[in-house]
Amino acid sequence: xxxxxxxxxxxxxxxxxxxxxxxxxxxxxxxxxxxxxxxxxxxxxxxxxxxxxxxxxxxxxxxxxxxxxxxxxxxxxxxxxxxxxxxxxxxxxxxxxxxxxxxxxxxxxxxxxxxxxxxxxxxxxxxxxxxxxxxxxxxxxxxxxxxxxxxxxxxxxxxxxxxxxxxxxxxxxxxxxxxxxxxxxxxxxxxxxxxxxxxxxxxxxxxxxxxxxxxxxxxxxxxxxxxxxxxxxxxxxxxxxxxxxxxxxxxxxxxxxxxxxxxxxxxxxxxxxxxxxxxxxxxxxxxxxxxxxxxxxxxxxxxxxxxxxxxxxxxxxxxxxxxxxxxxxxxxxxxxxxxxxxxxxxxxxxxxxxxxxxxxxxxxxxxxxxxxxxxxxxxxxxxxxxxxxxxxxxxxxxxxxxxxxxxxxxxxxxxxxxxxxxxxxxxxxxxxxxxxxxxxxxxxxxxxxxxxxxxxxxxxxxxxxxxxxxxxxxxxxxxxxxxxxxxxxxxxxxxxxxxxxxxxxxxxxxxxxxxxxxxxxxxxxxxxxxxxxxxxxxxxxxxxxxxxxxxxxxxxxxxxxxxxxxxxxxxxxxxxxxxxxxxxxxxxxxxxxxxxxxxxxxxxxxxxxxxxxxxxxxxxxxxxxxxxxxxxxxxxxxxxxxxxxxxxxxxxxxxxxxxxxxxxxxxxxxxxxxxxxxxxxxxxxxxxxxxxxxxxxxxx
Numbered sequence: 001x002x003x004x005x006x007x008x009x010x011x012x013x014x015x016x017x018x019x020x021x022x023x024x025x026x027x028x029x030x031x032x033x034x035x036x037x038x039x040x041x042x043x044x045x046x047x048x049x050x051x052x053x054x055x056x057x058x059x060x061x062x063x064x065x066x067x068x069x070x071x072x073x074x075x076x077x078x079x080x081x082x083x084x085x086x087x088x089x090x091x092x093x094x095x096x097x098x099x100x101x102x103x104x105x106x107x108x109x110x111x112x113x114x115x116x117x118x119x120x121x122x123x124x125x126x127x128x129x130x131x132x133x134x135x136x137x138x139x140x141x142x143x144x145x146x147x148x149x150x151x152x153x154x155x156x157x158x159x160x161x162x163x164x165x166x167x168x169x170x171x172x173x174x175x176x177x178x179x180x181x182x183x184x185x186x187x188x189x190x191x192x193x194x195x196x197x198x199x200x201x202x203x204x205x206x207x208x209x210x211x212x213x214x215x216x217x218x219x220x221x222x223x224x225x226x227x228x229x230x231x232x233x234x235x236x237x238x239x240x241x242x243x244x245x246x247x248x249x250x251x252x253x254x255x256x257x258x259x260x261x262x263x264x265x266x267x268x269x270x271x272x273x274x275x276x277x278x279x280x281x282x283x284x285x286x287x288x289x290x291x292x293x294x295x296x297x298x299x300x301x302x303x304x305x306x307x308x309x310x311x312x313x314x315x316x317x318x319x320x321x322x323x324x325x326x327x328x329x330x331x332x333x334x335x336x337x338x339x340x341x342x343x344x345x346x347x348x349x350x351x352x353x354x355x356x357x358x359x360x361x362x363x364x365x366x367x368x369x370x371x372x373x374x375x376x377x378x379x380x381x382x383x384x385x386x387x388x389x390x391x392x393x394x395x396x397x398x399x400x401x402x403x404x405x406x407x408x409x410x411x412x413x414x415x416x417x418x419x420x421x422x423x424x425x426x427x428x429x430x431x432x433x434x435x436x437x438x439x440x441x442x443x444x445x446x447x448x449x450x451x452x453x454x455x456x457x458x459x460x461x462x463x464x465x466x467x468x469x470x471x472x473x474x475x476x477x478x479x480x481x482x483x484x485x486x487x488x489x490x491x492x493x494x495x496x497x498x499x500x501x502x503x504x505x506x507x508x509x510x511x512x513x514x515x516x517x518x519x520x521x522x523x524x525x526x527x528x529x530x531x532x533x534x535x536x537x538x539x540x541x542x543x544x545x546x547x548x549x550x551x552x553x554x555x556x557x558x559x560x561x562x563x564x565x566x567x568x569x570x571x572x573x574x575x576x577x578x579x580x581x582x583x584x585x586x587x588x589x590x591x592x593x594x595x596x597x598x599x600x601x602x603x604x605x606x607x608x609x610x611x612x613x614x615x616x617x618x619x620x621x622x623x624x625x626x627x628x629x630x631x632x633x634x635x636x637x638x639x640x641x642x643x644x645x646x647x648x649x650x651x652x653x654x655x656x657x658x659x660x661x662x663x664x665x666x667x668x669x670x671x672x673x674x675x676x677x678x679x680x681x682x683x684x685x686x687x688x689x690x691x692x693x694x695x696x697x698x699x700x
């Protein structure tokens with residue numbers, strides 16, 4: 001088949017008429033299980049595994065997402081008998097199944113026949129065969145074979161009563177593709193968005209350094225490009241390519257699946273890489289793979305961030321498809337098995353953020369390969385152990401009272417505005433030396449430092465938090481919106497923020513907001529541009545510095561916490577009231593933090609990067625101003641509480657102890673039942689929480 005015809009067919013598949021989301025069956029209990037790979041075992045032990053799974057109380061297993069080479073061992077030759085045996089065994093033991101499409105790890109015969117499916121990276125680097133996620137997800141040959149294996153699997157499995165849902169692909173990103181086809185598709189995308197090269201020349205400012213183009217044939221490849229508008233649009237296109245790919249797979253699965261089965265995808269919590277809203281628009285439920293610290297590095301922050309973010313994308317409950325069982329790592333240099341109680345507490349931490357399922361990666365540790373030391377519930381000896389015992393304890397608790405915890409409905413007054421474009425903009429033009437965790441990859445200052453700090457402070461003060469996005473229409477649902485450095489933003493978005501404040505909303509906004517438009521062009525006006533009246537100041541200058549104190553310690557934090565870092569804007573107040581100044585002979589005349597009344601609302605502006613201690617003071621102060629501070633804010637990490645309403649309409653409160661010390665909490669709400677022990681907990685009762693433990697109280 002000619003390439004042009006193949007592309008037409010694939011585009012037709014991608015443009016299926018959007019269907020109404022299927023009415024999937026509502027869960028009546030928490031799902032608790034693991035990924036399972038009988039095919040990885042050194043010997044067949046399916047029956048032994050099934051006995052251990054059933055005895056443990058396991059209710060769900062995920063299968064198949066990396067086994068294309070077994071489903072289609074040779075081109076066009078399909079074999080499902082080996083998986084049928086596994087699924088049938090699980091079904092006989094009352095264990096539900098989520099089946100993955102196996103497209104994130106291509107078989108050897110495919111790359112051998114079509115080496116062009118392998119990735120080309122920036123500046124000439126090539127992907128090789130021997131690792132997963134090494135293919136260009138827009139390559140026509142890859143898509144042809146992927147569609148075929150998905151269709152064959154769905155034909156075979158959609159009627160299987162054990163299967164409750166399908167996972168499309170696995171942890172998908174663009175994988176930083178820079179292939180020829182990917183580049184051509186990028187140019188086609190630009191043609192549709194901007195129309196002519198003359199318009200692109202103007203919007204991107206290509207007169208700079210004499211880079212104006214006379215036609216699309218002169219369009220440069222990504223390697224070596226310095227233009228900020230190009231870089232921004234390239235990252236947008238990468239996110240669009242992922243969304244198109246996942247929606248394409250979702251539509252294929254939807255064409256086969258039963259109405260009671262769901263479609264999901266396991267996203268990663270590195271949320272800046274893809275557009276989750278667009279990628280999941282036709283999915284029934286979102287799933288996320290959350291890996292986090294353990295032992296003394298277990299804080300709960302990663303669990304809460306992922307839960308709050310993915311609950312917010314579709315504004316509904318979500319699934320955990322992978323999380324720590326024992327240890328993690330692609331080698332044995334960082335092995336840290338959880339302390340007693342941590343595995344169990346983490347399950348309830350996920351549920352407190354709205355998870356309806358928790359699955360581990362994975363059931364059994366693998367005896368060979370890159371992930372030998374990424375251990376499962378069972379160790380390499382495959383015998384019941386400490387992790388299995390704690391897993392079983394938790395599973396049997398959920399059998400008793402999980403129906404009171406499933407479908408938790410969470411209503412929050414605080415939201416963080418998350419912008420993928422701002423993340424890109426600050427990667428392209430960073431204001432500080434970034435902390436690079438993986439050489440060659442962006443540090444994502446916005447996501448990993450700015451957004452993370454806001455969320456960490458909220459979490460550690462037991463403030464329920466949602467995320468909203470530039471395209472969200474529900475700003476008005478919140479009384480306080482926190483806006484990390486909104487470096488890239490359209491006038492439309494800034495007007496939405498202005499209108500929210502004028503209507504009575506409260507905002508905490510960070511430096512650099514409003515500086516560039518949606519094409520990464522610096523606005524030719526006094527900063528902060530369209531936000532000037534809402535902010536109540538303007539500025540023309542800014543400076544970098546390492547660290548400064550605030551004059552007279554205005555927020556009454558300890559000396560070490562009275563610090564600001566990295567960046568400062570020379571604010572000239574108009575209607576804004578200064579709240580803090582730099583302790584510096586030259587910068588000291590400019591406010592570091594201001595508050596302004598605009599219409600019926602307020603905007604607090606941070607012109608600099610403040611410490612955690614100052615950030616905590618500012619957030620709690622603005623919660624007071626918005627009238628949303630509650631008794632929960634009297635608690636502070638390592639004690640944390642979360643809450644929501646269950647299907648019976650009763651309030652459920654979780655109390656977590658992230659420490660190795662026994663701690664007390666005064667229960668402030670209406671009397672209820674502690675679900676683990678069955679004890680009645682009266683209002684104002686002082687209750688003890690063991691190290692790395694949780695209390696779960698359902699109000700009467």
